Amino acid sequence: MRLDALAYAQNHQSEALTDLQALLRIPSISTLPESQGDMQRAAQWLADKLGSIGLQNVKILPTASHPIVYADWLQAGPTAPTVLIYGHYDVQPVDPLAEWLTPPFEPTVKGDDLFGRGATDDKGQLYIHIAAVEAYLKTAGQLPVNVKFILEGEEEIGSPNIADFIQTQLDLLKADVALISDTHILNPHTPLIITGVRGLAYMEVTLRGSQHDLHSGAYGGVVENPLNALVRLLASLKDEQGRVTIPGFYDDVQELSPAERAALNNGLVTDESVLAETGAPALWGEAGYTTVERKSVRPTLDIHGIKGGFIGAGQKTVIPAVACAKVSMRLVPNQSAEHIAQLFIDHIHRIAPSTMEVSVEKLNCSDSAVVDISSSAVEAAAEAYEQGFGRRPFYLREGGSIPVVGLFSHLLQTPVVLMGFGLPDDRLHAPNEKFHLPNFYRGIETVIHYFDILSSKRR
Amino acid sequence: MRLDALAYAQNHQSEALTDLQALLRIPSISTLPESQGDMQRAAQWLADKLGSIGLQNVKILPTASHPIVYADWLQAGPTAPTVLIYGHYDVQPVDPLAEWLTPPFEPTVKGDDLFGRGATDDKGQLYIHIAAVEAYLKTAGQLPVNVKFILEGEEEIGSPNIADFIQTQLDLLKADVALISDTHILNPHTPLIITGVRGLAYMEVTLRGSQHDLHSGAYGGVVENPLNALVRLLASLKDEQGRVTIPGFYDDVQELSPAERAALNNGLVTDESVLAETGAPALWGEAGYTTVERKSVRPTLDIHGIKGGFIGAGQKTVIPAVACAKVSMRLVPNQSAEHIAQLFIDHIHRIAPSTMEVSVEKLNCSDSAVVDISSSAVEAAAEAYEQGFGRRPFYLREGGSIPVVGLFSHLLQTPVVLMGFGLPDDRLHAPNEKFHLPNFYRGIETVIHYFDILSSKRR
Numbered sequence: 001m002r003l004d005a006l007a008y009a010q011n012h013q014s015e016a017l018t019d020l021q022a023l024l025r026i027p028s029i030s031t032l033p034e035s036q037g038d039m040q041r042a043a044q045w046l047a048d049k050l051g052s053i054g055l056q057n058v059k060i061l062p063t064a065s066h067p068i069v070y071a072d073w074l075q076a077g078p079t080a081p082t083v084l085i086y087g088h089y090d091v092q093p094v095d096p097l098a099e100w101l102t103p104p105f106e107p108t109v110k111g112d113d114l115f116g117r118g119a120t121d122d123k124g125q126l127y128i129h130i131a132a133v134e135a136y137l138k139t140a141g142q143l144p145v146n147v148k149f150i151l152e153g154e155e156e157i158g159s160p161n162i163a164d165f166i167q168t169q170l171d172l173l174k175a176d177v178a179l180i181s182d183t184h185i186l187n188p189h190t191p192l193i194i195t196g197v198r199g200l201a202y203m204e205v206t207l208r209g210s211q212h213d214l215h216s217g218a219y220g221g222v223v224e225n226p227l228n229a230l231v232r233l234l235a236s237l238k239d240e241q242g243r244v245t246i247p248g249f250y251d252d253v254q255e256l257s258p259a260e261r262a263a264l265n266n267g268l269v270t271d272e273s274v275l276a277e278t279g280a281p282a283l284w285g286e287a288g289y290t291t292v293e294r295k296s297v298r299p300t301l302d303i304h305g306i307k308g309g310f311i312g313a314g315q316k317t318v319i320p321a322v323a324c325a326k327v328s329m330r331l332v333p334n335q336s337a338e339h340i341a342q343l344f345i346d347h348i349h350r351i352a353p354s355t356m357e358v359s360v361e362k363l364n365c366s367d368s369a370v371v372d373i374s375s376s377a378v379e380a381a382a383e384a385y386e387q388g389f390g391r392r393p394f395y396l397r398e399g400g401s402i403p404v405v406g407l408f409s410h411l412l413q414t415p416v417v418l419m420g421f422g423l424p425d426d427r428l429h430a431p432n433e434k435f436h437l438p439n440f441y442r443g444i445e446t447v448i449h450y451f452d453i454l455s456s457k458r459r
Numbered sequence: 460m461r462l463d464a465l466a467y468a469q470n471h472q473s474e475a476l477t478d479l480q481a482l483l484r485i486p487s488i489s490t491l492p493e494s495q496g497d498m499q500r501a502a503q504w505l506a507d508k509l510g511s512i513g514l515q516n517v518k519i520l521p522t523a524s525h526p527i528v529y530a531d532w533l534q535a536g537p538t539a540p541t542v543l544i545y546g547h548y549d550v551q552p553v554d555p556l557a558e559w560l561t562p563p564f565e566p567t568v569k570g571d572d573l574f575g576r577g578a579t580d581d582k583g584q585l586y587i588h589i590a591a592v593e594a595y596l597k598t599a600g601q602l603p604v605n606v607k608f609i610l611e612g613e614e615e616i617g618s619p620n621i622a623d624f625i626q627t628q629l630d631l632l633k634a635d636v637a638l639i640s641d642t643h644i645l646n647p648h649t650p651l652i653i654t655g656v657r658g659l660a661y662m663e664v665t666l667r668g669s670q671h672d673l674h675s676g677a678y679g680g681v682v683e684n685p686l687n688a689l690v691r692l693l694a695s696l697k698d699e700q701g702r703v704t705i706p707g708f709y710d711d712v713q714e715l716s717p718a719e720r721a722a723l724n725n726g727l728v729t730d731e732s733v734l735a736e737t738g739a740p741a742l743w744g745e746a747g748y749t750t751v752e753r754k755s756v757r758p759t760l761d762i763h764g765i766k767g768g769f770i771g772a773g774q775k776t777v778i779p780a781v782a783c784a785k786v787s788m789r790l791v792p793n794q795s796a797e798h799i800a801q802l803f804i805d806h807i808h809r810i811a812p813s814t815m816e817v818s819v820e821k822l823n824c825s826d827s828a829v830v831d832i833s834s835s836a837v838e839a840a841a842e843a844y845e846q847g848f849g850r851r852p853f854y855l856r857e858g859g860s861i862p863v864v865g866l867f868s869h870l871l872q873t874p875v876v877l878m879g880f881g882l883p884d885d886r887l888h889a890p891n892e893k894f895h896l897p898n899f900y901r902g903i904e905t906v907i908h909y910f911d912i913l914s915s916k917r918r
Contacts, residue, residue: 235690235691304777305770399677424677
């Protein structure tokens with residue numbers, strides 16, 4: 001059965017690519033109000049596709065914002081394991097658009113790579129599971145495991161509605177393993193199982209200094225400029241050692257044991273590899289920690305954008321009435337994202353100048369999560385990677401955030417497997433995002449192996 | 460002759476308004492590359508208008524960027540004084556567009572005010588001179604003085620070509636007084652002669668941290684974020700006393716004598732008036748100086764915009780590859796703008812982090828200038844204001860910058876009269892810029908008086 005499915009997948013690579021390109025053409029940017037219609041279109045496209053390959057109970061389930069697509073195939077029998085496949089069909093904004101070499105929503109193949117927004121994050125990776133299921137159903141007419149798809153449209157805005165959804169659908173989502181392909185491997189030939197993700201608290205700080213924009217000649221020096229005040233405030237949030245200065249920020253951070261640190265510093269991520277991936281002239285970070293520690297088990301704070309005044313070509317001598325900053329903090333076990341968000345809010349109000357009206361908004365909170373790598377579901381993933389890529393995977397803690405990982409663990413009590421197929425240089429969230437097509441095809445084969453190995457482990 | 464001209468002006472207010480609205484409809488934003496055609500249209504509109512009312516030698520003179528409109532009327536005879544009338548037909552950008560209550564380039568009358576970009580700065584004020592000249596020529600067929608118009612299209616970008624232009628046209632521009640209406644009066648009934656303007660050095664600082672935008676999960680904490688680095692760098696440019704920290708910045712600043720300080724603190728500008736004009740919750744500025752000193756005789760530094768990352772609705776977890784800030788410094792006698800710009804460039808390179816590629820660009824430099832209020836040209840202006848407004852003007856140093864003021868004084872050796880008709884709350888450079896129409900009409904009458912008084916003083 002597995003061999004037929006593999007042959008089908010190998011013989012239908014161009015169809016899978018064509019299908020993925022159709023999905024990538026839909027500009028489903030969840031954070032933009034004007035993308036509402038495209039979010040619906042993407043959900044409908046997925047529901048149609050899932051139905052067309054033989055999945056059942058296909059539903060587009062509404063949430064307070066973007067819908068969740070559900071579908072299942074549960075005829076493998078009660079003793080067969082049930083795999084809950086999670087993916088997200090929403091994508092990041094495309095700014096700065098001018099830096100894209102090909103249009104972000106006209107997916108373009110160049111050499112071995114497919115370029116387009118969402119190519120790797122996460123439309124390309126979620127489509128791997130659709131293609132794997134299709135290969136089994138089109139050849140054997142059945143799967144060796146039960147599967148449930150849950151494809152959400154809000155991951156890039158922090159999955160604000162998924163916790164409520166899971167809590168009200170505990171029976172519908174019941175499974176033996178949650179399988180997520182939304183991470184990366186080490187290089188095109190070396191698979192990687194991600195063993196933990198950081199949490200996130202995403203905040204917006206707004207300072208208002210006057211009732212309308214002012215001429216900097218007439219008022220420069222007498223009315224505090226919100227941009228001047230904002231940079232002072234933001235600069236104070238990190239000290240010279242790269243530590244976040246918000247009181248209480250580190251109180252709950254889990255420090256690793258020497259053995260855990262040694263395991264983490266396994267040489268997979270090196271200063272050289274990070275320099276090569278980013279093109280940065282030098283690395284920088286919290287004193288006392290290695291690069292791999294800084295990017296996985298240490299929390300941090302980043303500014304994502306500052307709004308206010310004039311950023312067009314040339315010059316405008318304006319003191320803006322309002323300045324606004326987007327700031328996020330990546331969090332680690334055992335930091336509570338909600339608690340950290342509140343510490344941030346309290347701190348900003350405490351240090352904000354009296355010359356400004358200050359407001360702080362919490363845009364998104366998600367907790368960090370750690371994967372239990374001793375579970376049989378993870379061991380099956382390691383074996384499947386070995387079949388698909390010809391070598392055993394490595395294990396690595398990651399710095400990104402996937403809100404649903406912690407929720408699946410805590411609310412569903414389901415072990416999570418983070419089986420990614422992206423590459424570190426896929427430029428996710430950036431211009432010229434891509435997906436390495438050999439990994440797309442190997443990914444489909446790896447998931448075919450995974451279903452089979454998981455099923456045989458249970459017997 | 461004066462009475463006929465005044466009557467003509469009073470009987471043709473609605474024609475003057477209609478004409479001004481036509482000029483305001485041309486979006487001549489000098490800093491935007493895409494406004495090139497509109498700059499030409501505005502220059503042509505002015506040349507046509509000046510020709511149609513009887514001015515001679517009308518020329519559109521090219522510069523390295525936007526053209527200068529010249530026209531004259533020199534038949535008052537060799538003993539009559541010659542007035543060089545300067546104005547600028549370029550305007551500031553309209554950002555943030557969403558805050559305009561009426562479209563910026565559809566001039567709209569509401570009550571006594573005319574709303575639109577350039578209404579007060581400077582199209583409305585330059586049109587006052589056109590209407591005054593028209594009133595004389597349409598009634599008497601002649602003027603009591605010789606006039607030369609020089610209308611430039613680059614004031615809002617710091618007049619980068621006007622110094623060269625003046626130096627190559629010393630004969631053409633020779634005059635006894637340079638008259639500029641590009642400032643404000645105290646309130647609708649109280650005229651004001653501006654006695655000095657600040658200089659300006661406008662800079663752009665760019666930090667590049669990586670070769671492409673990065674995912675803040677994957678790289679947050681290991682690669683320095685250019686926005687984090689930029690806020691730290693910008694915040695360090697002012698200390699807690701509101702003083703600029705660039706070494707040497709204050710070295711050449713002219714300190715006022717106690718008598719000069721007493722004269723400056725004449726009660727015209729009060730904390731209450733500034734609070735009312737701006738709607739700021741509190742004032743703020745350099746320790747040791749009063750509000751009026753801070754806004755006129757003290758230099759300062761303002762951030763005008765910060766580019767990089769994401770400022771749309773919602774969230775994007777990006778570490779931008781590049782962050783860029785627009786920063787200007789207002790300068791006072793005897794600071795050299797070119798020297799201060801170099802100090803700024805040197806300082807930024809000295810303090811910039813080694814994790815970034817740094818570049819600093821000088822966008823614009825202009826020196827401060829002080830007006831000699833003992834000249835007969837200024838005394839004539841005071842008398843003209845008294846005729847037009849029914850009261851003597853006050854005198855005030857201003858905080859804004861008009862590059863040409865210093866150039867007329869130094870290159871042409873011509874005394875400058877800053878005879879403004881705007882109001883402090885005209886929102887120049889901001890959304891909903893306006894011009895108070897009663898001042899527009901009083902301005903035309905005041906300039907008619909000015910020509911006559913100036914002519915009789917010379918006899």
